[in-house]
Amino acid sequence: MLFDYKAVSLEGRMVFGRLDAINTVDLEMRLKRMELDLISGKQVEHRNMFGATKIPRRELINFCFHLDQLTRSGVAILEGLSDLRDSIENPRFREVIAGMIESIEGGQTLSQAMASHPNVFSQVFVNLIRAGESSGQLPEVLSSLTESLKWEDELASHTKKLLMYPAFVATIVLSATFFLMIYMVPQLKMFVKNMGQTLPMQTQILFFISDMLVSYWAVFIILPIIGVVALQLILHNNPLVRFRLDAMKLSAPVVGPILKKIILSRFANTFAMLYAAGIPVLESIRTTQDIVGNQVVQQALRKVEQSIREGQNIAGAFHDAGLFPPLVVRMLRVGETTGGLDKALLNVSYFYNRDVKESVEKAQALIEPMLTVFMGALLGWIMLSVIGPIYDVISKIKT
Helix, strand or coil: CEEEEEEEECCCCEEEEEEECCCHHHHHHHHHHCCEEEEEEEECCCCCCCCCCCCCHHHHHHHHHHHHHHHHCCCCHHHHHHHHHHHCCCHHHHHHHHHHHHHHHCCCCHHHHHHCCCCCCCHHHHHHHHHHHHHCCHHHHHHHHHHHHHHHHHHHHHHHHHHHHHHHHHHHHHHHHHHHHHHHHHHHHHHHHCCCCCCCHHHHHHHHHHHHHHHCHHHHHHHHHHHHHHHHHHHHHCHHHHHHHHHHHHHCCCHHHHHHHHHHHHHHHHHHHHHHCCCCHHHHHHHHCCCCCCHHHHHHHHHHHHHHHCCCCHHHHHHHHCCCCHHHHHHHHHHHHHCCHHHHHHHHHHHHHHHHHHHHHHHHHHHHHHHHHHHHHHHHHHHHHHHHHHHHHHHHHHC
16 A cells, blocks of 8 residues: 655654554554654545556656765765655656665565566666666766766757647647638528529538548547547557557658667767677667667567677678668777777767757757648638639629
8 A cells, every 4th residue: 555654753853654564553653764764644535536646757866866865975875765766756756766675674685675566667777776786887877977968968958859840830820720620601692592603613612521520529629539549459459569669650751760869869869878888789779779669670670689699790780781871880889899888988979969960950840831831722722712702703703
């Protein structure tokens, strides 16, 4: 069961949080092990219908940054986590950190405690922390994670920037079209028909669409929702469909090349961190397969892993996979030859990151006028289809 609790620390500070426990007695014992005295505890009756709330990336950035600073200052992990637990505002993350404190007090390492919360800490995150613990370079690993999370946050903002304007314009266009078809066109329809004039084809098509929307407006709203849900179910249960959809995403005009660069940039950045932390190449590639989020790229990385396992060099394996352009393969070859593979991978990440920014700016410059032209053409067609017959009648009256 999940409890919201109110407790007091040894220093007399009030602490609020959420913790899993069998009952209030178990809750009190768990809080005792965390050096907290229970004041009150209330069972949470219902969890979120969609499962656990996702921890915002900004919270993870702050967590890594502060834990990095505390460990560099010589503060013990448990003490540092306790300070973070009391200062974090997100209740879900507070609950996770409280569970980690309890796990570490039970004899687990920091990486093992994090591995118990896979929805919060990814496999890459856990592997890097484990490598930092083994090598004694935990502060350096936390610093790298902080920078990587900041970079991912910036990358996500670029992606949102690319999609936000088209989504906004599409919403406005669809809303305006829906309003015209359901409210304005039916009012003009009877007026135009009463003129007793033969209607042009585009006007007949417009009136037909308007009649369909007026009569079956609920169907036009519900069908897209059903389609999205059905697609999600098919993608979840059919790997082949998911693979083909991912291939279509990468080959889509304008957006596809940018998406590919974003995926490869994320891969190169994560691979560089894992390799720099002392994790072997094959294990690093295997770990990164789960973070790319695209079946086509995952399959290519599996081929790369298999080629390296069979004795091929890294640059040759990536060249044969067809993932990276020649310039990037040359960077990997130089890095592999000089022993600076992690720096070469960071250069690859920088190369793609810069390319993504430039591509997003170019795509926006291309998409904005295209959407404006499309919106003008659509609204113009509607107005021309209605006003055209009226203008013809007026012209005949004047003659």
